[in-house]
Amino acid sequence: MAYFLQQLINGLTLGSIYGLIAIGYTMVYGIVGMINFAHGEIYMIGAFISIIAFLVLGLAGVTYVPLALAIVLLITMFFTSIYGWAVERIAYRPLRGSFRLAPLISAIGMSIFLQNYVQIFQGARVKPMPPLVQGGFTIFESGGFAVRLSYLQLFIMLLTLVLMIGFTTLIATTPLGRAQRACEQDMRMAALLGVDIDRVISLTFVMGAALAAVAGLMVTLYYGVVDFFIGFLAGVKAFTAAVLGGIGSLPGAMLGGILIGLIEAFWSGYFSVEYKDVSVFVVLILVLVFCPTGLLGRPEVEKV
Amino acid sequence: MTAASGIASGQAARPPALWAPILKDAVLAALVAVLLALPLVGLQTYDIGGGALGIRTHFDWVALAGATVFAGRLALRVVDRLYRSREQRGSAVLARLAVWGSRQMLPITLVGIGFAVALPFLPFSSRYLIDLGTTVLIYVMLGWGLNVVVGLAGLLDLGYVAFYAVGAYTFGLLAQDLGFTFWEALPFSGLVAASFGVVLGFPVLRLRGDYLAIVTLGFGEIIRIVLLNWAPVTGGPNGIGEIPRPSFFGLPFARSAPEGVTTFHQFFGLEFSPDHRVIFLYFVILAMALVTNLFTLRIRRLPVGRAWEALREDEVACRALGINPTTVKLSAFAIGAMFGGFAGCFFATRQGFISPESFTFIESATILAIVVLGGMGSQMGVVLAAILLVSLPEFGRALAEFRMLIFGAAMVGVMVWRPRGLISHREPTLRLGTVRVR
Numbered sequence: 001m002a003y004f005l006q007q008l009i010n011g012l013t014l015g016s017i018y019g020l021i022a023i024g025y026t027m028v029y030g031i032v033g034m035i036n037f038a039h040g041e042i043y044m045i046g047a048f049i050s051i052i053a054f055l056v057l058g059l060a061g062v063t064y065v066p067l068a069l070a071i072v073l074l075i076t077m078f079f080t081s082i083y084g085w086a087v088e089r090i091a092y093r094p095l096r097g098s099f100r101l102a103p104l105i106s107a108i109g110m111s112i113f114l115q116n117y118v119q120i121f122q123g124a125r126v127k128p129m130p131p132l133v134q135g136g137f138t139i140f141e142s143g144g145f146a147v148r149l150s151y152l153q154l155f156i157m158l159l160t161l162v163l164m165i166g167f168t169t170l171i172a173t174t175p176l177g178r179a180q181r182a183c184e185q186d187m188r189m190a191a192l193l194g195v196d197i198d199r200v201i202s203l204t205f206v207m208g209a210a211l212a213a214v215a216g217l218m219v220t221l222y223y224g225v226v227d228f229f230i231g232f233l234a235g236v237k238a239f240t241a242a243v244l245g246g247i248g249s250l251p252g253a254m255l256g257g258i259l260i261g262l263i264e265a266f267w268s269g270y271f272s273v274e275y276k277d278v279s280v281f282v283v284l285i286l287v288l289v290f291c292p293t294g295l296l297g298r299p300e301v302e303k304v
Numbered sequence: 305m306t307a308a309s310g311i312a313s314g315q316a317a318r319p320p321a322l323w324a325p326i327l328k329d330a331v332l333a334a335l336v337a338v339l340l341a342l343p344l345v346g347l348q349t350y351d352i353g354g355g356a357l358g359i360r361t362h363f364d365w366v367a368l369a370g371a372t373v374f375a376g377r378l379a380l381r382v383v384d385r386l387y388r389s390r391e392q393r394g395s396a397v398l399a400r401l402a403v404w405g406s407r408q409m410l411p412i413t414l415v416g417i418g419f420a421v422a423l424p425f426l427p428f429s430s431r432y433l434i435d436l437g438t439t440v441l442i443y444v445m446l447g448w449g450l451n452v453v454v455g456l457a458g459l460l461d462l463g464y465v466a467f468y469a470v471g472a473y474t475f476g477l478l479a480q481d482l483g484f485t486f487w488e489a490l491p492f493s494g495l496v497a498a499s500f501g502v503v504l505g506f507p508v509l510r511l512r513g514d515y516l517a518i519v520t521l522g523f524g525e526i527i528r529i530v531l532l533n534w535a536p537v538t539g540g541p542n543g544i545g546e547i548p549r550p551s552f553f554g555l556p557f558a559r560s561a562p563e564g565v566t567t568f569h570q571f572f573g574l575e576f577s578p579d580h581r582v583i584f585l586y587f588v589i590l591a592m593a594l595v596t597n598l599f600t601l602r603i604r605r606l607p608v609g610r611a612w613e614a615l616r617e618d619e620v621a622c623r624a625l626g627i628n629p630t631t632v633k634l635s636a637f638a639i640g641a642m643f644g645g646f647a648g649c650f651f652a653t654r655q656g657f658i659s660p661e662s663f664t665f666i667e668s669a670t671i672l673a674i675v676v677l678g679g680m681g682s683q684m685g686v687v688l689a690a691i692l693l694v695s696l697p698e699f700g701r702a703l704a705e706f707r708m709l710i711f712g713a714a715m716v717g718v719m720v721w722r723p724r725g726l727i728s729h730r731e732p733t734l735r736l737g738t739v740r741v742r
Contacts, residue, residue: 003475034514035514035517035518045344048343048344049343049344049348051357051361051604052343052344052347052349053343055347055349055357056347056359057358057359059359079339079340079342079343082336082339082340083340085336086336086340090716091716091719091720092336094720095719095720098719100513100514101458101460101513101514101517102512102719103461103719104513104517104713105460105672105676105719106715106716106719106720108462108669108672108715109676109711109712109713109714109716109718109719110674110712110716111664111712111714112669112673112708112709112711112712112715113709113712113715113716115708115712116706116708116709116712117344117345117709120705120706121344121345121348122348122349123348123349123350124346124672125351125587127349127357128355128356128357129354129357130355137508207667230685232665236518236521236522236533239518243515243518274529274532274533275529275533277525277529278525278526278529281522281523281525281526282526284518284519284522285507285508285519285522285523288508288515288519289507289508289510289511292511292515
């Protein structure tokens, strides 16, 4: 029971991170109808920028942890958003209306490019990060096994919750959110009614990148190591989360993320650590084959 | 591109150059470049020992990035304004080249094959060059195999390396456990890889194009992780070693053979040289690649080949005409996988050692890049792209480091400027009215 609870907490933490990345996939898919394969790299870049920002702050003498966290959060979101914007502008916008696989191939090229770009300029070695937030609560103790919820895990879950609430409000109530929902339903009609499509799509990528940046920061804090290759696996897992929740659906992405986090945590806790990545891929294949609309998605009708 | 140039193309007179917006645009682009480069290029982390990181600044590089983008963007926009559209001009040259290439296909092909056959005997050739040629040919073969799936059938396969791995491990295991030689194992490698293609393809081929791509990616990773962790059978991360080398119709390439066996150099009365095997391997893969190509060219004219291309263009129409998409896609998948398996078998015998490390996603991406850059569906393009990809690192260490960076950028560039590939010129395979009866 205690072990189960501990895995539950670990899974929820992991799931929050995947959920944040998955939102980027699901929003882009909902509006543009493409898989932004480079989104995993955007998250990786977020992780790198956060580690660099921490180092710079350390040199600048900011030692009060909450202040440092807040500043790093803002810096990381800002710079990573620019990457998200630039990727859309360079690799996807010229391809709108091209044949269907073109944006995906372009995205794979972008992903390879960004990975190697970071590898060349930051080195291929793993970047370590000393633990910044330490300590935690002991929730429950039985048979010598203590269930712990660290402050960091709490911070990750709470921040995710706050971001989700803010984000849902943004989509539901602001003019930008309305424009995004309009574009998702019918892009051409939205354009005819005066919605600036280019701006909406750009901002969608910016928002997705900002959330991925937060996920990158969380992973830096949580695992304490970052390398240029983390984006690939996290990207695939987050995409699985988006598909599982129903691609195009925001609550679905969060739900899918948490489910994937739980599956991974329980799989490595009860079965085998070596095959934990296989579990996610198997889930992806099963969901796509048997239930391609996901848990909260709408069925897609192919029209001639 | 802009509205102004759109109007200009309709009129004879050039529009007055409006420099202010162009300059503003270039400055903005440079600003973005500086912001992009600032954290990741300008601030470089490095180890200072003891598991800690230090930071080096490279603001000169950031300035360089800004200046380059400014100049590049300015040049692009100026060219854009002075000529009608860079897209049309650049494309026109390449398109003419492609048309010329497709008209002269036969002589070009013959010269190419002639050169490939003669390569080991040319005066400037060396062991190193032949080795390089063998690597190029492996990628050519993989490219042609994947071209069946991506280029002809229009199914994006991001896990092609899985079939390559299956082929290699089939031979590795058959050789290790049952003592198979290369030639005995070759058909099995293809067969097993094709069966894997069917097993994967059967449930997933109903999926939409981009979903299919992600599922194949997942499949590729599953195969790699299983190879990595199923140590009792696959040897885990240590892989399989001492895979036998191929023999020339039963004549081994060795300095000395055991009693009763004649070696290659003894049989032909030659001086022993380790180069013989290298040259032989080169010819084996050349033959295999050519067979792949010939097969693809022929099958394109069969009903199933026609169905592949029709399906790529319009699935709904195909369904309406009574083509079963699942079977047709499955055949493309299986045939592509089979060639991947053959290539994997050759890879195993050439290296003599295989491990899961050779079959990562980046390998799949490389093969896909070759197919995409060459122009999907174009056989000649694959050859050029493979030569470019493999030989780029040979021109210097810097290029080796930047190889994948350049390739990633090139993939984006090709999609943006010429989505059908660099030198592809796509004629409809069949035309109504001008059908030639052969």
